[in-house]
Amino acid sequence: MMKPETRQHILSRLSNASKAVSGDVLAQELGISRAAIWKHINMLRKQGADIQSHAGQGYQLCSDFFNATTLQTQCLEHHCIGKDIQHFDSLDSSNREAMRQAESGTKEGTVIFTDKQSAGRGRLGRIWHTTGDALAFSIILRPPLSPEQVPQLSLLTAVALQQALSQYCNNIRIKWPNDLLINGAKVSGILTEMRAEPGLVHAVIVGIGINIKAPKQGWPNDISQTVTDLQSHHELPISRLQCATSVLKSMDQWYNTYLKDGFAPIRNAWWQAHAASGQQVRVHDGKSYIEGIAQALDDDGALLLATQHGTERIIAGELELLETQTT
């Protein structure tokens, strides 16, 4: 019997293995013959997986193969996020698709991945480029919160990502509220959107973009800030599938912690991972600049700045770390 679940198991095993897995081991795990394994491998190859056979060692998944079903099998144990996964070749934007689906009742925890975006967005109408070697996805949430609490999810996402991506680079810091930086260059961006009325949240969409590898032709030249990618800071090849698995796992765990224990654990983790804690920063709020020392994170996720005129609460704006004299 050629069961698709068997094939998914083989694919997961190969995706998670750092070296070749022998046909004998796979056959034993699944209780089928080596010949059956070979048939499944051929079927996977036909579906596009780049699996090579090494004599005497076994099978190895060579280039990255991203597949929604495999990812979903990795998320079976999750509380909420990743229980349902959709994968598109291309979309206008994963956030827009997620919002459309949320409005028509798609269940909480659904994650929508896309390989390309024709209208990927960032804050205030900025363009977010999604190249072939990136991850772009959006999570549909319907948290039992009042709308005023939802901005906390923006910071939760930064914490979850920072922790999940630290396996590739131990120098990832958060820049308020939720940019992820490696040595000051942006490696990942988050855009959260909400539909709500006073007192009631209809849906929250958490959109995440991660630069896995730099585009072969170089970064698009309309990008206004310094950018980087994970692969430039990690020796072994990074699998998109494995990266997505870790991020969804971390998101699910933190979301569950938040619903159980509130914002306090997130606030602590966030402050520790923040690049500018206790440092001199400048915030542009769309009109003017506010300078001060990043003193603390408020209960709702606002940044508290100690300025010449006392403590200021920052709720929106672009934060810049000012040069410090440390060497």
Next chain:
Amino acid sequence: MNITEIRKLIKLVQNSDVTEIEVTEGESSIRISRQGSIATPVTFAAPQAAPAPAVAPVQEVAAPSTSDDAGSEHVVNSPMVGTFYRSPGPDSDPFVNEGDKVKKGQTLCIIEAMKLMNEIEAEYAGTVTEILVENATPLEYGQPIFVITPA
């Protein structure tokens, strides 16, 4: 008691610390309570935590519809603390201007807090009679933003 009066009572409860209110007028009586909402056995750090208000089933309250509001002005309030934006980006045109006609569901503005973008949509078809807040300025919870005269 008519629907407009009931709606005013709901607003009153939403924008205050009152959890329950009961009003009797002649033979009709209405009780509005926040208690009946989905139980969330969670204590959040945020001090402004407020469960969604629910209407007790003493008197059935229909969803707001445009016809009920004909002639009276409708005020759009901010559901959260944040920064108010009239356009999707600094270089784009505003979503709406004073005097514009809007359809139900049309985007009126964006409110941002901690990079969470909340697009506010028109609940009613009508005309934007007044915009009460300046672009890129802070909003408080429940602050009036637009006055819309229903069509």
